[in-house]
Amino acid sequence: MSAVRKLSAALGLAFAAMSAPMVANAQVSDGVVKIGVLSDMSSLYADIGGPGSVAAARMAVEDFGAAKKGMKVEIVSADHQNKPDVGSAIARQWYDVDKVDVIVDVPTSSVALAVSQVTRDKGKVFLVSGAASSDLTGKACSPNTVHWTYDTWMLANGTGSAIVKSGGNSWFFITADYAFGHALERDTEQVVLKNGGKVLGKVRHPLNAQDFSSFLLQAQSSKAKIIGLANAGGDTINSIKQAAEFGIVERGQNLAGMLVFLSDIHGLGLTTAQGLIFTESFYWDLNDQTRAWAKRFAPLNNNKYPTMVQAGVYSAVLHYLKAIEAGKTDDGTKVVAQMKKMPTDDPLFGKGSIRADGRKLHPAYLVEVKKPVESKGPYDYYKVRSQIPADQAFRPEKEGGCSLVK
């Protein structure tokens, strides 16, 4: 054999060796329920879901008592980096090669939509906690997907209508110029108009804009009572920070964050974030049960208190395992059907249910960020202004355009 042939053979072996992790050798029998926590582990949403979601999933498995019931449950996790191609590739590989039965979390709507499609093609289960797009239970609904925690309609309806009803009837939008931002702005505008409010102006900003001064200036000169921030993550944080710099709240306008999480407030600090109004479906300090759970969760998550996304992962995994136990199967489509048949109940979201279109129902809460003097310690950030009952918090089933709804 010539030297070149040997070399080529060696190269070939090298390829194969490097590809080894992808070889279909996962010896997982069907007796194992494998849960894949797919989240953003390292960037924009890592504090909202991330490793905290993995911890929440583990807590759910423990609290369900899988070991005692003789059910083998394994948890794997991966980072989708907020990219649909990465997320769908991981999902595909998990389903094809690693015998994962269910994927949970997935913040970032674009990734969730892709994963939902892959899950449907493979007949598995997808429990969305992190993503927002209401299309997941609307035109992109699927018999294999359940949308937990929140969605853009809930945010728009909760925050929008509550604010208008309490006097904030003139709005100016600062919107992230991409699909998610547009959707949020559209949904919120509809709600504002429906409740008799007015939209005085809108401005679109590029995603990940560093500087919002010119947009805030426009918002200020519009004299709208409410400045709606139809953006998320770093954009929201930047908008809020710079609004404080320009004295927006001191000069009489209020900011409405359309998508804000506990971790964002923690990052901003109360001095900057005070007065912000938004909607969430979970807050650790709601009642004794949520408090007890949060106190167990925090040490597992670097002493960071849970966001609603992480709480959603716990609730979803718990209900999923109960559904498997009741239905005695882990076939994807059947488990989801079972989950829809059983009402949900957990210490975090209370009693709820799952609709035919895959929408999980539970109450939502309009919260306002406390002033620094009102807070008694870290993570004591919200005062709950009102509760929106489960049957009003989410878009009516018939309006979604989901093909599963007859």
Next chain:
Amino acid sequence: MPEIFGIPSAALFGQLLIGLINGSFYALLSLGLAVIFGLLNIINFTHGAQYMLGAFCAYFLLSRLGVGYWWSLLIAPLAVGALGVLIERTMLKPLYKLDHLYGLLLTFGLALVIQGLFRNEFGSSGLPYPIAKELAGGHNLGFMFLPNYRAWVVAASLVVCVATWFVIERTKLGSYLRAATENPALVQAFGINVPRMITLTYGFGVALAALAGVMAAPIYQVSPQMGADLIIVVFAVVVIGGMGSIMGSIVTGFGLGIIEGLTKVFYPEASNTVIFIIMAIVLLIKPAGLFGAQR
């Protein structure tokens, strides 16, 4: 209220002023890049990461050592500049005899490493950094409310930019530097330690980036990604201004800020692309840049 093109003039002036403020950051950052490229022919892709390091340095100085903003303005650039010197000594020096593109690739790789390491440690949410008490608050100018801090940024950038330009273009030290770039062997023959000058110049350029980072910390989020997308814009500024020209970068930096501000008023969606369109046009008509000399 008089209107210009349908926009109330008050709003227009407000936007122009804000554009000027943004322009100061562009000018400061592109100044560092222009110094490094103009004098050393190195494309410093790490500039964005070094800007980020400056901001993080200020953050650490405040949160771990209680050192405030004013001291950070001095310490952070020195610290990051020292790091720059280290990078130049160990990694860039061996590449001088090769094609310049290798320098670009090296600094690109370094940027990825630095940003990745920080992202691992700190996530992407960003860390808060307060505005120094002396600079908090603002003044009502009538047509807008101008935060004091932003006014300070404009003033400080102008001073630093003009001072740097002066040193390089009008002093003996600057002339040594410029000569050393054109003909290092000859200048070295005159007894001037050219390698050391190059190292220090690189360090100075990096320090400028870090200074910009410290100044950015109170108003933008201190986050590992803060430099990543900014660096591309800054490159465009340097290219438009003329890659060797200090004055070119300064003028273009401020100019771009103003143009961006105007675009945000009339057609905000294009505010990201306008710089690249201008760059493409300039490169077609005058490839050496507006103020650059053909090399």
Next chain:
Amino acid sequence: MKHQYIGIAVMALLFALAPLVVYPVFMMKAMCFALFACAFNLLIGFGGLLSFGHAMFLGTAGYAAAHSAKIWGFPPELAIVFGTACAFLLSVVTGLLAIRRLGIYFAMITLALAQMIFFFYLQTPFTGGEDGIQAVPRGRLFGFIDLSSIWAMYYTVFVVFIAGFLIIYRAIHSPFGQVLKSIRENEARATSLGYDSVRYKFMAFVLSGTLAGLAGAVKALVFQLASLTDVHWTMSGEVVLMTLLGGLGTIFGPVVGAFIIIAMENYLAQLGAWVTVVQGAIFVVCVLTFRRGVVGEIAHFIKKPL
């Protein structure tokens, strides 16, 4: 060149048999990126032009193919052709703008153009912005081969890859390729010999961009998704990394480099941001001590061009 033919045959055989042991989706991804890297290498390794915006071709073709397959119902072969044609047009336009500049300026202008394209795609509705174009149907190739079967899809990608690779190989070893190399070595001398260096560089640029587009169009069908990642400047950086690691100016280098990087990304996906750190470290190490790249070092060792 005989050993190169052997190398090609071995590579073809390996890839043809690989899906029996290796996850086919991984192989398809790697082959698409290998083609992308080979196309890029044509420009830098043989033409001496560093384009920092090659992602614009990958992404444009991907969006075009995805859109035509999903919205206009094109069958897969037409979608791929359409995607590649769009990349071709883009490369002609950008080539006309960029090609007269040299060195750094060329890199910067390609970067600027790619950024403009990126921001354009970010905002136009048809691309779906951050969502991308999802659920792209694979359809039936030539009307009867159902591409939703993993084997059919795999061998389609395989054929496209080998075809693209051979086109590049042929271009490099043709008179055209020789002139290109001479321009890279010493443009003034090539011009003095009567060769219109601008025209040659332009042709190389267009060929490189078009084949990068081919890779992008196929990739969109494989993953049934076209997203902003494919037009972002970090993708341009990644193809540089793959080619550098594999070996600039070698035939097999980009293929090897692409496989290593894709495998590494897969393997390190659990570790999130470490991927960026490792990629950056590879850049640094390669530039400082490993400039010939994997295949380049092997070629140097066996004293034959690879």
